[in-house]
Amino acid sequence: MGTDIGTNSTKTILVSPEGEVLGTGNAGYEVEQPEPAWAQQWPDVWVEATYDSIQQAIDDAEVDPSDIRGISISSLYGGAGVPIDADGEAVYPCLIWMDRRATDQVEWVKEHVDLDRLFEITGNYVDSYFGYTKIRWIKEHEPDVWEDIENFVPPNNYVEYVMTDELAVDYSSAGNVGGVFDIHDLEWSEEACEMLEIPVEKFPERLVPSEEIVGEVTAD
Template sequence: MYYIGIDLGTSAVKLLLMEESGKICNIVSKEYPLYFPHPGWSEQNPSDWFEKSMEGMKELTAGIDRSQVAGIGFGGQMHGLVTLDKEDQVIRPAILWNDGRTGEETDYLNQVVGKDKLSAYTANIAFAGFTAPKILWMKKNEPDNFAKIVKIMLPKDYLAYRLSGSFCTDVSDASGMLLLDVKNRCWSEEMIRICGITREQLPKLYESWEVVGTLKPELAAELGFSPEVKIVAGAGDNAAAAVGTGTVGDGQCNISLGTSGTIFISSKEFGVDQNNALHSFCHADGSYHLMGCMLSAASCNKWWSEEILGTKDYGAEQAPIKELGENHVYFLPYLMGERSPHNNPDARGVFFGMTMDTTRADMTQAVLEGVAFGLRDSLEVARSLGIQIERTKICGGGAKSPLWKKMIANIMNLKVDVLEVEEGPSLGGAMLAAVGCGAYPDVETIGKKLTKIVDTVEPEPALVEKYEARYQKFRELYPTMKPLF
């Protein structure tokens, strides 16, 4: 049997076809537009997601016996607000995770409702990208649209709804809405009241591997699939990527160097750090995870290389970088504001320490190191909770750079395990579909069976020591700059 994983990303949908054995048969990507109607706003049309996913599934399964497709699972960009009216029409473009318009609403939640209450209700505090502040923004700024809302859902759940008719979400993705009681894996009645919505407007909650329905007959006919194809709830992109990298069970770590950057630590136990600097979310394996999320990671390098240097040859830009731990230039990677651990949408990117002998390579090196230092900030919060991490898996586009992996290993003093296959959320979605269809007993089993480590980047004690001194200086830059932001 075959399983499809759909990773609904910010710039494209990536679809993956997997056999029951874990063999990847095909991968297809389909891009769609991203809209910035005002500075700091970020929106997409949900219909684009559905159309490109349908196109992608046709292309993905060309040349196979389509009757053998058993299940479809998802990984999806988190936090986005999708609203439907009584006719099931999208009311307004989806407001995305990297949208910064909700400063007032975020402040209201954190300062007026209060961080202590939010943490008690949801295990998290408000961040500008979360869904609840978006709902409050819509209520205040678009009251006519707000009054039309019948269904509130997350991006990947819109796909599940269009494919199956099931109004659903999973607990890992719902954890990023600021509407879920994470510890008890249920909606928070207090947050529903604060946002001025009703329980009926929110989807039914599932675990990530659970079947939410079957493919609509007319879509099955269009795709050439059986109408018995199971639609599985799926997971938020980071939890899905963690499944795809085998970061399941207790005390596992994964670092993702994608558009955004994350450090993801799985845990059997529910836990919250004192300052809510890390997100405390449900995991797709039925347990929990802590996550630090940087809004700009590999996107910093993309911006620097393509917009500033005018090149897409990242390897050529990194080739001259030989001396690590001695760069005198620093970069604060806050091009879109920052989430973990600063929670400051006004933070901005900064180069610091340039002199007349600073080279292009020094600046490139500073960008890569700045992202690694930013991830280390979140790791330090986890360490403050007594969590001991000695090694991490790594995924995302940035993980293709040997230099960046070496920096991560030495700046964070972690062994960095490189996987044979690294396909992130799309693979995780397919694996969740396989569990939902009964091919594997649980997520932990498939996660450990289908992931294979082929290389480990070891930290070097002398370099760790050099980077420790650089990191301590990096730590001083943000609080010094903060009043200027």
């Protein structure tokens, strides 16, 4: 089974071991845009849509859920990622890829960060598209929220966390945060985070290749 969490909908497909499509599902939703150039979504919307689309695919295929061997989840570029507290609860909406509020943070990075070195480590320069500028926006504009944030988690990894109670980030999603992931050593970059004044501890410890099994779906 494969599920893709998109900007406006979540899609699920169920296939046989031979690649035959057995069933599909789709659940739509809206992007919150409370201010011009803002774009955000609460992660519970993605969780509900994931469960909904999965159930649709199962019903469409007329299969026993216990026969499903595994599920892989991909997602939209989640910008800053889902800010969660120590209990794993979201404390602020996810500022997604199309959010452009972090213009002042872009200028700060241009003035204070060695952009060539940042690119050398992460493969990224500076633009409000990238999650690290949005993370700095939260740090500067929502200090009370910032204090409660334990981790920033990409959308697909957050849904996996809800489904398995295992917190892990795949390399691809880590790189998509932009500016904080070392593409050579495949780990969060302490040097880049120090330059950006973002604590590296704000990112989940467990990093995995995309093909690694994160965990098993819980009874809940």
